[in-house]
Amino acid sequence: MLIDTFGRVATDLRVSLTDRCNLRCTYCMPEEGLQWLAKPDLLTDDEIVRLIRIAVTDLGVTEVRFTGGEPLLRPGLVGIVERCAALEPRPRMSLTTNGIGLKRTAAALKAAGLDRVNVSLDTLRPDVFKTLTRRDRHQDVLDGMAAARDAGLTPVKVNAVLMPGLNADEAPDLLGWAIAEGYELRFIEQMPLDAQHGWKRDGMITAGDILDSLRTRFTLTPEGSQERGSAPAERWVVDGGPHTVGVIASVTRPFCRACDRTRLTADGQVRTCLFATEETDLRATLRSDASDAEVAEIWKKAMWGKKAGSGLDDPSFLQPDRPMSAIGG
Numbered sequence: 498m499l500i501d502t503f504g505r506v507a508t509d510l511r512v513s514l515t516d517r518c519n520l521r522c523t524y525c526m527p528e529e530g531l532q533w534l535a536k537p538d539l540l541t542d543d544e545i546v547r548l549i550r551i552a553v554t555d556l557g558v559t560e561v562r563f564t565g566g567e568p569l570l571r572p573g574l575v576g577i578v579e580r581c582a583a584l585e586p587r588p589r590m591s592l593t594t595n596g597i598g599l600k601r602t603a604a605a606l607k608a609a610g611l612d613r614v615n616v617s618l619d620t621l622r623p624d625v626f627k628t629l630t631r632r633d634r635h636q637d638v639l640d641g642m643a644a645a646r647d648a649g650l651t652p653v654k655v656n657a658v659l660m661p662g663l664n665a666d667e668a669p670d671l672l673g674w675a676i677a678e679g680y681e682l683r684f685i686e687q688m689p690l691d692a693q694h695g696w697k698r699d700g701m702i703t704a705g706d707i708l709d710s711l712r713t714r715f716t717l718t719p720e721g722s723q724e725r726g727s728a729p730a731e732r733w734v735v736d737g738g739p740h741t742v743g744v745i746a747s748v749t750r751p752f753c754r755a756c757d758r759t760r761l762t763a764d765g766q767v768r769t770c771l772f773a774t775e776e777t778d779l780r781a782t783l784r785s786d787a788s789d790a791e792v793a794e795i796w797k798k799a800m801w802g803k804k805a806g807s808g809l810d811d812p813s814f815l816q817p818d819r820p821m822s823a824i825g826g
């Protein structure tokens with residue numbers, strides 16, 4: 498089991514399959530892109546499946562989320578999902594994606610054993626999408642989401658980040674649209690994880706701002722008990738139900754105390770947190786012919802050292818060296 502000194506147990510594994518992306522979201526990376534990882538530094542498909550097998554069979558992981566970069570850019574994705582679906586016990590598997598290319602692969606991913614997807618979409622306006630992502634691919638994302646829904650990769654969750662001066666006014670429109678399409682919308686506060694280090698606390702759109710904006714059109718009531726456990730999103734029932742909306746207040750109301758996550762970068766480093774400043778190299782361990790038991794021990798030791806919180810609310814907070822795209826969002 499992956500337990501830390503605060504008694505938290507990590508059962509949710511985020512696996513980055515690549516640091517590359519086909520969008521250039523302004524809150525994530527610069528227009529020219531980044532220095533991508535070299536191919537020999539990336540874990541191979543076999544190495545990824547081996548680490549997921551160790552996590553699931555020896556370390557108590559029950560949920561696997563594939564992410565990136567853009568995970569649909571990984572050529573072996575469907576095969577990786579298929580091999581992980583054959584593991585005993587079988588983990589629940591999801592994918593966080595920008596949706597570009599999902600129209601082509603949704604049915605194959607479902608057949609391989611993927612359970613569901615989270616698709617990122619910040620705006621309903623194609624011109625704003627182009628400004629925000631620096632690519633003219635709005636319709637591809639909408640098509641990808643619809644294909645995921647039709648393939649049964651449900652519930653399709655939509656992740657939206659609001660940016661001042663760009664899409665900050667779109668919260669009610671996005672919620673109305675998501676309800677009409679049968680998607681579950683979640684807003685994520687913008688975090689200091691951009692490669693350009695341009696994030697500013699002042700002026701960011703907070704969970705409070707988002708809820709105020711939604712309440713101009715909808716009645717929101719807290720879902721269930723106020724305890725959100727390890728779920729990062731606080732959820733509200735919309736207009737009496739059955740639809741809900743989530744808000745992930747990573748900055749203003751972090752959920753570190755109940756965190757159940759462990760992360761693996763595309764180059765095989767274990768991270769205990771998005772904001773961790775240290776990593777543990779599992780790739781070197783794998784490539785030194787270590788046994789599964791040795792790999793598991795190193796992973797456990799890494800998680801034992803997990804810090805109490807992200808440190809975002811501490812004045813001495815330092816942004817990690819790697820941006821979100823290279824960690825795996």
Ligand SMILES: C[S@@+](CC[C@H](N)C(=O)[O-])C[C@H]1O[C@@H](n2cnc3c(N)ncnc32)[C@H](O)[C@@H]1O
Pocket residue numbers: 518524525564565566567568593594595596615616617656657658685686687688689690691821822825826
């Ligand atoms: C880094 S992306 C990786 C997966 C995939 N490419 C996608 O678009 O979903 C995962 C999520 O992180 C979000 N994200 C990226 N940078 C962020 C930031 N600085 N603050 C908050 N969310 C961010 C994206 O909007 C997306 O929903």
